[in-house]
Amino acid sequence: MSMIVTMKKRNEQGQLMIGNINAVTLTEHYGTPLYAYDVSQIRDKARSFKQAFEEAGTEYQVAYASKAFSCIAMVQLAHEEGLSLDVVSGGELYTAQQAGFPMERVHFHGNNKSRQEIHEALIAGIGCFVVDNFHEMEILAEETRNMDVEARILLRVTPGVEAHTHAYISTGGEDSKFGFDLQSGQADAAVEKALDHSGLHLLGVHCHIGSQIFETTGFVQAIATLYQYLGHWHTVYGFIPEVVNTGGGFGIRYTSNDRPLEPGAFVEAVVKAVRNESTNHHMPVPEIWIEPGRALVGEAGTTLYTIGSQKEIEGVRHYISVDGGMTDNIRPALYNAVYDAELANRTEGQEEKTYAIAGKGCESGDMLMYDLPLPEVSPGDILAVYSTGAYGFSMASNYNRLPRPPVVFVENERHQLVVERESYADLVRNDLPLSSNELR
Numbered sequence: 001m002s003m004i005v006t007m008k009k010r011n012e013q014g015q016l017m018i019g020n021i022n023a024v025t026l027t028e029h030y031g032t033p034l035y036a037y038d039v040s041q042i043r044d045k046a047r048s049f050k051q052a053f054e055e056a057g058t059e060y061q062v063a064y065a066s067k068a069f070s071c072i073a074m075v076q077l078a079h080e081e082g083l084s085l086d087v088v089s090g091g092e093l094y095t096a097q098q099a100g101f102p103m104e105r106v107h108f109h110g111n112n113k114s115r116q117e118i119h120e121a122l123i124a125g126i127g128c129f130v131v132d133n134f135h136e137m138e139i140l141a142e143e144t145r146n147m148d149v150e151a152r153i154l155l156r157v158t159p160g161v162e163a164h165t166h167a168y169i170s171t172g173g174e175d176s177k178f179g180f181d182l183q184s185g186q187a188d189a190a191v192e193k194a195l196d197h198s199g200l201h202l203l204g205v206h207c208h209i210g211s212q213i214f215e216t217t218g219f220v221q222a223i224a225t226l227y228q229y230l231g232h233w234h235t236v237y238g239f240i241p242e243v244v245n246t247g248g249g250f251g252i253r254y255t256s257n258d259r260p261l262e263p264g265a266f267v268e269a270v271v272k273a274v275r276n277e278s279t280n281h282h283m284p285v286p287e288i289w290i291e292p293g294r295a296l297v298g299e300a301g302t303t304l305y306t307i308g309s310q311k312e313i314e315g316v317r318h319y320i321s322v323d324g325g326m327t328d329n330i331r332p333a334l335y336n337a338v339y340d341a342e343l344a345n346r347t348e349g350q351e352e353k354t355y356a357i358a359g360k361g362c363e364s365g366d367m368l369m370y371d372l373p374l375p376e377v378s379p380g381d382i383l384a385v386y387s388t389g390a391y392g393f394s395m396a397s398n399y400n401r402l403p404r405p406p407v408v409f410v411e412n413e414r415h416q417l418v419v420e421r422e423s424y425a426d427l428v429r430n431d432l433p434l435s436s437n438e439l440r
């Protein structure tokens, strides 16, 4: 592998540029670890998805799956770009409210929404519930009755398509905790019940086949399966879907081995398949919704770390440790996810070596990479790990009581802090001293 594995922009001193700002300047301002986002990349991706729908001339919504990276500024950015928003919890909904996001464009997901979350979402007046199971449907029906309101819903179904991806991020197969199973008749019963409840307005169906997908075939297959059932529900219940939501999962480039498709290629394939199937089943073409998370924010994010200690075991491995790790990026430990990284503060140096990049957490498995070629490193060098914009910050933890890193947005040669670094005081904010509160 060559030393410079990516085509990232560098200044004349060989320092990494993020959105036209020197990454070293960012670390001097905000410290490390640091999540830095090149905002123009997020905007470009959002526009590409939308443009493909516009060109296809179909009704659509592109909902940003905010689980990938949720904070007030990101939700506001999604709003600026005219995206809708997928939330999966009261917390993500609250963030959207705090961001001033229009509630009618919020879609609420989740396989175990609580009564309180459902109640709060109804009060907020969200645009759509993606109903996952019978328990949720009953709660929603009761709450709409009690509040004398109507909820617009999609039914999440599992089309039995296995996406070629890690089992933990594959969600559309029959054996999934999410959604109504199509084959066993669960989904038929769900349609019947949904049509029966006066407080529920059944808009259509939703499926999400998995994540980090590089081909269109899985989507096309899933749509064909959905329409087998939609055709049946049309015949039996006279149901015509207003919306078909094919989820997210569009793959991105983590390393030079990844060859992601352009957003437009996915959109074209989805629109074509929905159109064909609608025609074949003598139904009007519905509004098409998609839910990209990773594809919108993943490649725009870079994590900057400072290199500290080293341990070389002759003939075995040369470890270098950074000041973050699994606490700010759990993906290598959880999914064996692979990333590209380079030094941010220089390209030059003595001979190239192969390093294993260790996190600072007290876990042997807290490793970000096992074989990264770099020029010989010294303490204080800055390591940039690329494509960490999705599911890095959002899955971060305080293991070992490490404060979560800040997030900076870079755009038009300016940088702006959008999430502050957690302080030690933040870490103990909810702790109560022994016996300070009344014993019950």
Ligand SMILES: Cc1ncc(COP(=O)(O)O)c(C=O)c1O
Pocket: 065, 068, 086, 109, 169, 171, 208, 210, 211, 212, 247, 248, 249, 250, 291, 292, 293, 294, 295, 390
């Ligand atoms: C229902 C649903 N929609 C959208 C997404 C976003 O996926 P991705 O970030 O891979 O686009 C997910 C997560 O995998 C999901 O479960």
Ligand SMILES: N[C@@H](CCCC[NH3+])C(=O)O
Pocket: 168, 169, 171, 211, 331, 390, 391
């Ligand atoms: N958190 C996962 C994606 C979500 C999978 C479930 N919807 C990842 O980092 O790849």
